[in-house]
Structures are given as C-alpha cells and as structure tokens.
Amino acid sequence: MGITEIIAAEALLQLRGIGKQSPPETPTFQETEDPEISARPSTATVDESSSSMTMEEEGPTMSRKRSRSCTSESSDQSSSDEFLHALEPSGNNVIRIGDGNANVPVEIYTSIKWDSYTMATRNLLSAVFPRHILATHSLSGKRSPAFPGKAAKEKLDPKLVHDIVKTVVEKCGVPENIVR
C-alpha cells in the first residue's frame, strides 16, 4: 500500500472520530454536470460477456511500432525464447498468457523485461488493450471517490486483466495485491 495512504487513513480517522473541529471544506457544490461526458453509450456494469472490443479508427499516428493482431485462435503456446528482434512484424503469432484469454504477440512478449513489474504490466496492458480502450476504461469501472462529479469509466475485461496480473505475478515474483 505505501506510507502515503496509511497516513491519509490515520488522518481521516483522527478528523472524523475525535474533533471534527475543522470541517476541511464547505462542499461549495462542485457538481458540474458535464453533459458531454455522459453522451457516451455508458453501457453501465460491463459483465464478462463483452469481449467484442470494437476497434474503430486505430490511428497510426503514434511512433510506437506496436503491431497488434486480434486474430485469437492461434495456438502457438511454446513461447520459444530464441532471439527475435527483427524489424518486420512476424505475422500474427501470439501466445496466450494467464488462463489463455489474453493473447500477446510473441514479438512483444519476448521483449518484455520482467525485472520491472511495473513496466511488464504496462507493456502487457498495451499489448492486449488498444490505447483508446485504456484511455476510456478503468480497472473496476467505479468512479473516483475523490472526484464524485466525474463520470465513471467502463470496466476493463476482468478475464484479460486477470491473465495479465497472473503473468506478472509468475514472471516477476511479486504478490498479486502489489500488481493491482
């Protein structure tokens, strides 16, 4: 968790329980409605039945060379650890991580440095989710408690997230609650 939140929690307990001699702020009514945010489809609680992952306009404007491929039924699981740093995209060879729901191109998978679980997690997220999905989704699909006025983002596919977490836990040797 980290010292920061621990201190914050202690501070909350202190202020709530004992004195409340200084209400930190008057609410000041900062409920900006933001109708343009709620104009999105807002599919409410996304169950695990949404694995369609519509990828409209995947803009190639980024300098990242990431060449993803969403053809899922490739069965190359043997994760050959041989050297491949070739520039040409090696077709659509993917390996399945975790329980087998998330597919990662071998070109990306073999380039991941497992000594940094943050970078490994980040690279896996970028590999299985398009950028605009990461930008518009969150882990839990819940709103930030610190910003009740902001609309909640949709929830990332829990099974894909689980596969990523499981992979990082196994390869990096860190507990799951740290990865999340």
Place this chain on the structure above:
Amino acid sequence: MGITEIIAAEALLQLRGIGKQSPPETPTFQETEDPEISARPSTATVDESSSSMTMEEEGPTMSRKRSRSCTSESSDQSSSDEFLHALEPSGNNVIRIGDGNANVPVEIYTSIKWDSYTMATRNLLSAVFPRHILATHSLSGKRSPAFPGKAAKEKLDPKLVHDIVKTVVEKCGVPENIVR
C-alpha cells in the same frame, strides 16, 4: 505501482497528446482559504533539525492501549524476543530501529506481525509519531496534485521515516519503493 495508476497515466497521455476534445472540467475556482488551518505554527519546510515533537494534549479517549514514551536515551538495543503480552506498561524500554533515530517501545515492537508489511508500517508509524502528528503531516509535505486548493501538510521527519522504511524492508523483505 499498480494497474490503476498505469491506466490513468495511459489515459492522460491519450487525452493530452491527441485530442483534448473534452477538457475534463472547468476549474471552477475552488480555492477556499481555510484560515484556521494556517493558524498552526507552520514551520514551513521542516528540515531534519526538528526532532522536538511537541506533544500537547494527548487525549486518552482512544481505546488503543498504545503507551508511548519519548524519553529517548535508553540504550536497550538487544531486542529480546521473549514473550511479553503483559498489560502493565513496561516502563520506557525502547529499541532503536533503522539508523537509530526512531525509538519504538519493545512492547509494541515485539507485538508487530511482520508478515503484513502494511500493518507493520502502520504500527511503526503509530509507535514513533503521535496521532495528531500523523493527522497533520504527510510524507513529502507537498500538496496533493489532485487538490491544489487544499493546504499542504507539514513534512514528517525524514530520518524517522527512513528508519521505519528500512525496518519494514528488512523485516518484511519487500522493496523500498513498495513500502513508500
């Protein structure tokens, strides 16, 4: 770090770099001055020369039995791991943790469960800092970037924090960046 912040960082990059088609909120000017908070001594940037730790009105209204003692020059470092769960406060025997700046009563130190680094950190924080210090201080002394209108809390003594972090790292076997 955790998936949450990683996703948030990706989302920020996405919104900042490409579109900015939806400015998330108008600033709405939430600068409530809070003069009663700034009425505290506000020693500004607390350097490592402030180890006085004024403890006015330590209210005994909490149910915690924590009996701290700020007499510092006790030299009992041998940390006897014998069983002591006695109710009576065993004088002011303390052990020095980390580099020796932070003192923790042996009664508390021996009761810490090191299998949970969050609880260990929390217990050590509560042992070396009074509650009202934890409530009014933060790790870095900086303001929350998410809440620019709130006044920054003072900074906890870096040497005492370092001792706590070092102890947790050694006893719990977790890296330092995780503890912080």
Place this chain on the structure above:
DNA sequence: GTTCCAATTGGAT
C-alpha cells in the same frame, strides 16, 4: 471498526 481498494491529479525524476 479497521483496513483495503483504486480513481484522479500535477509535479518530480
């Protein structure tokens, strides 16, 4: 009744 979770933010590194 604590403790944990994670969403959001801007500055720091």
Place this chain on the structure above:
DNA sequence: GATCCAATTGGAA
C-alpha cells in the same frame, strides 16, 4: 518525453 511519486477521497471488503 516517458515514468514515478504521493496526496486525497468514499465505498468496499
């Protein structure tokens, strides 16, 4: 320019 840091919040576990 990408990544890390930590401050704050309310509900969940």
